[in-house]
Amino acid sequence: MSSTSELNESTHIEGDESPLLGLLNGFIVELRLAGLPVSLTECLDAMEAVSHIPIEDRDAFKYALGATLVKNHSHWKSFEIVFEVYFSVRGSEYEIQENQLENLTDDELSESELKQGDAPSGGGAMSGLSPEELQEMLFRALLNGDQAMLRLLARQSVIRYAGMEPGRPVGGTYYLYRTLRNLDLDSMLDRLMNESREKALNDLTQLEERLEQDEYKSRIEELKKQIESEIRRSLVADRGVEAMARTLRKPLPEDVDFMHASREEMANLRRSLYPLTRKLAARLARRRKYGRRGPLDFRKTIRHSLSYGGVPAEPKFKYPRPSKPEIMVVADISGSVAAFARFTLHLLYAISSQFSKVRSFVFIDGLDEVTRFLEGVEDIGEAVHRVNTEADVVWVDGHSDYGHAFGVFWEKYGKDIGPKTTVLILGDARNNYHASQSWILKEAKQKARKLYWLNPEPRAYWDTGDSILGEYATHCDGAYEVRNLRQLEAFIEKLV
Amino acid sequence: MLVVISFIEDEALLKDTLIQVDHRFEDVTGVRSGLSDVSYLADDGIAGIVYLADRLAKPVLIEGPAGTGKTQLAKSVAEMSGARLIRLQCYEGLDESKALYEWNYKKQLLRIQAENEIRDWGEIEEDLFSEDFLLSRPLLEAIRAEDPVVLLIDEVDRVEIETEALLLEILSEYQVSIPELGTVEGNQIPLVFLTSNGTRELSEALKRRCLYLYIDYPDLEREREIINAKIPGMDENLADQIARIVRSIRQLDLKKHPSVSETLDWAKTLLLLGVEKIDADVATETVNVLLKYRSDIEKAIKEFADNPDSIQETEEEGAA
Numbered sequence: 001m002s003s004t005s006e007l008n009e010s011t012h013i014e015g016d017e018s019p020l021l022g023l024l025n026g027f028i029v030e031l032r033l034a035g036l037p038v039s040l041t042e043c044l045d046a047m048e049a050v051s052h053i054p055i056e057d058r059d060a061f062k063y064a065l066g067a068t069l070v071k072n073h074s075h076w077k078s079f080e081i082v083f084e085v086y087f088s089v090r091g092s093e094y095e096i097q098e099n100q101l102e103n104l105t106d107d108e109l110s111e112s113e114l115k116q117g118d119a120p121s122g123g124g125a126m127s128g129l130s131p132e133e134l135q136e137m138l139f140r141a142l143l144n145g146d147q148a149m150l151r152l153l154a155r156q157s158v159i160r161y162a163g164m165e166p167g168r169p170v171g172g173t174y175y176l177y178r179t180l181r182n183l184d185l186d187s188m189l190d191r192l193m194n195e196s197r198e199k200a201l202n203d204l205t206q207l208e209e210r211l212e213q214d215e216y217k218s219r220i221e222e223l224k225k226q227i228e229s230e231i232r233r234s235l236v237a238d239r240g241v242e243a244m245a246r247t248l249r250k251p252l253p254e255d256v257d258f259m260h261a262s263r264e265e266m267a268n269l270r271r272s273l274y275p276l277t278r279k280l281a282a283r284l285a286r287r288r289k290y291g292r293r294g295p296l297d298f299r300k301t302i303r304h305s306l307s308y309g310g311v312p313a314e315p316k317f318k319y320p321r322p323s324k325p326e327i328m329v330v331a332d333i334s335g336s337v338a339a340f341a342r343f344t345l346h347l348l349y350a351i352s353s354q355f356s357k358v359r360s361f362v363f364i365d366g367l368d369e370v371t372r373f374l375e376g377v378e379d380i381g382e383a384v385h386r387v388n389t390e391a392d393v394v395w396v397d398g399h400s401d402y403g404h405a406f407g408v409f410w411e412k413y414g415k416d417i418g419p420k421t422t423v424l425i426l427g428d429a430r431n432n433y434h435a436s437q438s439w440i441l442k443e444a445k446q447k448a449r450k451l452y453w454l455n456p457e458p459r460a461y462w463d464t465g466d467s468i469l470g471e472y473a474t475h476c477d478g479a480y481e482v483r484n485l486r487q488l489e490a491f492i493e494k495l496v
Numbered sequence: 497m498l499v500v501i502s503f504i505e506d507e508a509l510l511k512d513t514l515i516q517v518d519h520r521f522e523d524v525t526g527v528r529s530g531l532s533d534v535s536y537l538a539d540d541g542i543a544g545i546v547y548l549a550d551r552l553a554k555p556v557l558i559e560g561p562a563g564t565g566k567t568q569l570a571k572s573v574a575e576m577s578g579a580r581l582i583r584l585q586c587y588e589g590l591d592e593s594k595a596l597y598e599w600n601y602k603k604q605l606l607r608i609q610a611e612n613e614i615r616d617w618g619e620i621e622e623d624l625f626s627e628d629f630l631l632s633r634p635l636l637e638a639i640r641a642e643d644p645v646v647l648l649i650d651e652v653d654r655v656e657i658e659t660e661a662l663l664l665e666i667l668s669e670y671q672v673s674i675p676e677l678g679t680v681e682g683n684q685i686p687l688v689f690l691t692s693n694g695t696r697e698l699s700e701a702l703k704r705r706c707l708y709l710y711i712d713y714p715d716l717e718r719e720r721e722i723i724n725a726k727i728p729g730m731d732e733n734l735a736d737q738i739a740r741i742v743r744s745i746r747q748l749d750l751k752k753h754p755s756v757s758e759t760l761d762w763a764k765t766l767l768l769l770g771v772e773k774i775d776a777d778v779a780t781e782t783v784n785v786l787l788k789y790r791s792d793i794e795k796a797i798k799e800f801a802d803n804p805d806s807i808q809e810t811e812e813e814g815a816a
Contacts, residue, residue: 041704045552049707052551053524053544060524063544071703073559073694073710207741207776207800214744218716 020055021047024065027086031069034078035252038069058087074268075252084229085236131182134160138183142192142219150219154226157183164234175231185220192216254485258343258456270346272485276492277350294318326357326420328448330409332427333393334364334400340456344426345384349374361413362387363405366395369413400430402472403437410440417447425453425476429462429469436468441475453479454491520550520577520644520687535725536565536572537718545709546573546687555667555688557652557706562693563755564711567650570689574646579687582641583648584634586655592662596672598631625676635666639682646687652702653692660699663690668705714756716743722756723763730767737774738763742786748799750792762786776800 024047031038046068053060062083070079129137134156141149158164161182162175196212254272256265300316308314329348333341345362352358352374359371368391374383395404417423423444445451453476455462455469462481463470473479480491521527528543538546546569549556558566574581584595604624611620632640638647649663666672670682690706692698714722720739724730738759746753754762762785771778780797787793 037700039700039704045554045707048552049548052548059540060544063541064548066541067545067548067556067707067709071557071706071708072697076710205775207774207779210800211737211740211744214747215740218743 020050024050027065027082028069030082030086031079033246034082034250035255036070036075036078036082042069042071074254074272078250078252081232081250084232086241129156131160135183135188138223139188139191142188142216142223143195145219147222150223151226154223154230158227158230158234162231162234164231164238175235176228179227179231180224185223189213189216189220254489256485257483258340261339261343266342269343269485273346273350276485276489277347277353326359326418327351327355327422327424328359328361328413328417329424329426330361330363330367330405331425332364332400332402332405333362333387334398336400336428336430340426340428342384345387347426349383359413359416361409362391362393363400363402363409364393364395364398365401365404366393367405367408367412368392399432400427401434402427402429402431402468403435406437406440410444414440414444414447417444419447419449421448423448423451425451425472426456427453428455428457428467429453429472430466431468433466436471438468438471438475441472445475445477450477451475452477452491454482454488455479456483457481458483521547523547530576531572532725534572534575536568536576537714537721537725538569539714539718542569542709542711545707549687549707552707553685555690555706556709557690557692557698557703558709558711559692559694560711561713561753561755563757564713565756566691566711567648569711570646570648570691573687573689574648577644577646577687579644579646580641581646581648582634582638582686583650585650586652588654588656590655590659592633594633595635595659595662596633596666597636597674598633599625599676600629600631604629627677630674630677635663636672636680638686638688639666639670639672639684640680641686642683644684644686646689649688649690651693652690653695653698657696657699660702664701664705667702713746713753716740719743719756719759723760726760727763727767730763731772734766734772734774735763738766741774741779744799745786745796748795750787750795751789752787752792754786758786758788 024043028038028043028046046065049064049068050061053064055061065083066076066079070076134153137149138153138157140146141153157179158175161179163178164175193209193213193216197209256269258269261269294317297316297318300318301312301314304314304316305312329351331341331344331348333344348358348360348370352360352371359369360374361367361369370387370391373386373390395401395408441451453469453473457467459481461467469479478494480487480494482488482491521530524540524544524547527547528538528540531538531543531546545556548554558569560566571581573579607624607629608620634647635649638645652660652663667688670685672680674680690702713719716739719742720735723735723738724732727735742754742759742762762782765782765785766774766778769778769782779800783793783796787796
């Protein structure tokens with residue numbers, strides 16, 4: 001926060017405190033509260049940038065702020081939301097635009113009603129429409145890809161279906177759900193597809209059908225976005241900017257908890273995983289290259305002695321061929337870590353595509369090697385599916401039993417652990433009060449190069465209930481809380 | 497408080513000392529139309545940031561998937577403003593002797609040997625480390641150039657994080673410190689573009705000094721325009737169809753999505769083959785121009801041949 005106060009002062013130095021600077025200041029504070037790292041230099045840049053662009057151009061204004069304040073593409077979405085909320089009720093220019101839109105679409109509205117032939121007698125006002133008519137207009141607008149019309153319809157549907165009441169303490173998703181349920185966009189898609197099938201002269205080929213469908217889907221997606229921002233705007237008007245920004249604050253992608261990630265967040269996480277594993281590979285490779293020095297290379301030393309007149313002044317050493325790091329990953333995929341397990345499998349896959357010598361194991365109460373499912377498979381979806389269906393991981397009842405799983409691991413694969421092997425264990429150590437068999441980890445640690453434990457649970461929950469991480473951790477080289485990408489990255493940094 | 501004041505003064509000072517070039521661009525629309533003259537179709541965001549880069553005298557860091565025209569943007573800006581493009585291709589192991597400057601050792605050696613009478617060593621040393629013996633590498637060359645230049649630092653994510661630090665001085669102060677010679681100040685502030693494919697996170701220090709521009713795959717409209725602009729004699733309907741198919745393919749879960757350049761290759765292929773309308777057969781036969789992995793090609797072919805219902809099922813499974 002200290003930098004914020006500096007910022008305030010810096011605006012004083014620049015002289016007159018214009019309302020724009022104050023506004024930007026507030027915006028930047030809001031961005032920081034949303035977790036975006038905005039430095040002082042960047043604030044100054046932003047202030048200079050907006051002085052170069054026409055202030056009434058909302059898009060240019062947004063891009064200028066974005067280019068100077070947001071330096072990571074995964075933060076762009078958070079930035080957009082803050083921008084929309086923060087600047088939605090400000091600026092009279094924007095209001096005027098809205099009115100123009102209203103006028104403009106009113107004309108188009110009556111036109112399209114004429115086309116339908118059954119225009120309501122109430123004139124152009126949309127509130128007079130029956131639900132069926134609204135649905136029909138939505139259908140036409142989607143069919144023709146009429147942007148302005150869609151915007152207007154989005155607003156109308158929110159007014160009509162969201163049932164927004166001032167001061168009601170529910171989130172925007174509730175209103176979104178209500179609106180979408182009433183619009184029934186799934187059957188709308190079917191209708192659109194039928195329409196274009198009828199319109200086509202011959203039968204649509206598979207390819208054409210697919211393309212049509214994608215087109216409509218993207219239009220419907222656009223409509224959903226319109227509705228969402230419409231709801232947001234009404235909420236801001238109702239509750240005020242600060243309160244709204246607070247409720248909309250979402251964790252940045254690197255802070256999303258693996259255990260509670262939504263499907264969309266999961267897809268983002270997956271994408272961010274690959275650079276991380278590459279980093280991991282690079283770190284281990286560098287260590288291999290520079291970390292060790294071999295015995296004297298006699299031949300090379302003699303060769304170099306020629307330049308000193310036969311005196312071996314500069315001893316040369318052999319750099320041994322770097323041995324490839326061997327990694328054994330043992331992952332818990334039981335129900336208690338289900339969401340984490342999904343992520344774990346992706347991590348396993350990503351690691352095994354970077355290293356040639358990775359062996360992967362999954363367990364619940366039994367344990368099975370899954371290397372064969374992950375190696376040389378190009379499609380991650382298929383690999384994960386095979387692991388889930390084919391791996392033999394249930395021994396008795398399908399409740400995690402670390403002790404037994406480790407027992408199997410030690411018995412079957414323990415002999416493969418060598419001084420070059422790094423063992424990674426992923427799990428929450430919730431053992432359902434079974435025997436811990438922690439001696440296995442002790443033995444394994446002695447044989448392996450390093451043994452690490454990564455736990456998806458917050459550190460505060462460790463050793464509560466049936467978690468016995470503390471007992472296992474004493475035998476590991478380190479136990480880390482890895483709940484999000486940031487922590488995973490920190491772990492990789494530490495690894496060297 | 498003190499820090500802030502000195503910072504601002506520094507910047508003011510910096511701007512006075514450097515020879516101010518006239519602004520290259522009048523306004524955002526000018527940038528946009530200028531770029532489209534050299535057949536680079538920029539959207540508002542791209543044109544706006546190029547304009548700001550000129551006004552704020554700041555480098556632009558461009559990120560985005562491979563093949564979306566990041567490098568091309570720098571080239572087109574150079575072409576449009578009639579400036580010389582100086583390019584520094586980054587790779588692992590790049591060092592200052594390749595990026596900044598190097599002493600011309602051979603020439604220095606010759607100079608010592610040519611020296612007949614014994615002179616004071618200090619004098620010789622002073623002689624040896626003068627600008628005569630300095631070899632400019634791209635970065636130094638860019639700021640010392642007399643004519644207008646655009647500096648492109650390509651694939652900056654390939655250098656190690658330590659090497660990145662080399663860039664910092666030149667990117668913020670437009671000067672180079674050479675220990676033996678002192679600080680070499682620039683003759684101009686060139687437009688600087690850095691591109692990154694995002695294989696690793698760049699350092700905060702570097703990002704802070706740049707404007708950030710993310711170029712994503714173009715939307716349907718823009719992709720169609722690009723095809724029409726880049727390939728003369730392209731049928732409008734075919735271009736539309738190509739853009740739509742490519743968009744559908746990009747929605748699939750593939751190892752590598754088709755880039756804009758691959759889209760253009762595909763369009764050219766179809767044009768050469770004299771295709772007027774793309775059907776499943778044509779798509780299947782030529783899709784290897786668009787996609788480069790066997791598994792991706794198989795997936796795409798399956799998508800366009802099977803019926804859509806079964807596809808959705810497999811997607812569900814994949815996500816589960």
